[in-house]
Amino acid sequence: MSVATMSQNAGVCFNLSDDHKMVRDMVRKLATDEIAPRAAEYDRTREFPWDNIKKMAELGLMGVMVPEQFGGAAMDTLAYVLIIEEISKACASTGVITAVQNSLGSYPILAFGSDEQKKKWLPLLASGQKIAAYALTEPGSGSDAAGMKTTCVLDGDHWVINGQKNWITNSTAAELFVVYALKDPATKHKSTSCFLIEKGTPGFTIGKHEETMGVRASGTCPLTFDNVRIPKENLLGEENKGFNIAMATLDCGRIGIAAQAVGIAQAALENAIKYSKERAQFGKAISEFQLVQEMLVSMATQIEAARLLVWQAACKRDAGEKFGKEASMAKWFASEVAVKAALDSIQVHGGYGYSKEYPVERLLRDAKITQIYEGTSEVQKLVIARHLLSEG
């Protein structure tokens, strides 16, 4: 796919290629017609949105960047962020499920997996036949990911895993878990390895479905590993190099979450515009009041800026350039924009926005998580600072 790249010397191009437009238009129609109408219901019931996932899988949306030989669509990161934005605009839960499947599930296998692992798992994930989850966070380690306590011990031909993971998206549906563990908590990231663990492996328990504030249909659960024995060949990548895999995976994943945040923010803006034109006060539509316009203008401009940061990070990745700093910038900025846009959209809606009668209260609950998962806003700033200071 040709990329409307922003990194070529020819200059900066803000136009999407025809192919990218076709992808965005297709996903927008799917999201508007089939995903958005049920988003409130999934938010309420917390059921895993299988109907959405099955439809999306048929259209290739579960393996966007997976090469054709492994059953994927072989598209680029720019196509991926367009997809995540449109899906998240309709339903943030479906958005994060898709993002986890594509970036946190498939990417580490594609980038670090053995030929056998790729052949076995990528077609199953790209076709949506199996859902993947990504287990790094623990009850006692979030931002300090290397402070994990889950251990791995090699015992003959098996690794034995013990420990707990927390807040693992997709857990109610996933059959493959990308799990990090270390040999010795004292050596932290130096002894961390990455493993592929299948649902149903003895000793592996998926805990209670968490009652979260937002992305409530994302199947988020804690995981427990009690002497879980997995074959040696389930090690992903090199032994003791798991932390590198985690960080590389999150760099890519952050672009997806940034795109999700842009989608939520865009939904907040569109709802605010629509409502402000319908709602009359003092004898005219509230959209005619400048203080209301100020909120709409601020939302729209911030969203454009956030979207361009997301596209920049995606295009850098597609051009084979370093994109870690740009991904963190996009993720931090877009998630802040999403929360602010959702708050302002509620403000435009007044009392109605505070009720479940309108979708904007859900947007706020969904927006908030984008400042937290796949690296908090604070962690993004640390990453950006590290890049700035080492580049200087």
Added chain:
Amino acid sequence: MNIIACVRQTPDTETVIKINGAANGIELDGVKLVLGPYDEYAMEAAAQIKEKNGGEVTAITVGGEKAAETLRHCLAVGADKAVHVQDTGADDALAIATALANQIKKLPHDLIFVSNKGTDSDRGAVGPMLGELLGLPYVGLVTEIEIDGGAVTVSRDVEGGSKEKFKVTLPAVICAQKGVRGEPRYASLPAIMKAKKKPIETVAAEGDLASLRKVELEKLEYPPARPPGRMVPGESAADKAKELVRLLRSEAKVI
């Protein structure tokens, strides 16, 4: 089986339509152009019949440079190849039908699908004209179609919930009504990628299409603004109902 899908690019139905300065057309600047919703049904019917009976689907359109985007879309939803008759002046049913007929004569064709009408022009004239120009049978507003050897059996709805059933020899021109083969499919990501490798042949229209024009569009006007809603006054619901009935009877004269 060689199937032709005649398609047309039209403004997205969500477009806010603005009449141009000369009042003889709409402003196209910044307007999103898509495969017409009725053309989507024609394209879907063509794709499904190919998938069931084998053969090849050629999508064909008459239009300016941008119309190629629509053909690209067709290639992602079931067409195997496409022909783009480039012409910007021929916004006229007879001109379009003539340009299509000239190209279709050069292509192997068994079944030719046209749409009910363009969502912009709303003429519904190209299909019957095409049948006439090609000397082929034409059936309009078909809701069911089955291939039957060298013929097709088609049905169309007629008044009172009845159906008309025709057996038509091939080649034939068939106008696909909404839902003839279910809802149009989405372009999947793999299909979008494959479409890039499928050929679009660009040809110039033969002759001066504009000279074929038999209909001149004089003027476009906006429909009158909808009058605001009216609140029915009254102390109680019963009073309001009484007043509403009176208004419906004496003012609106609908009951």
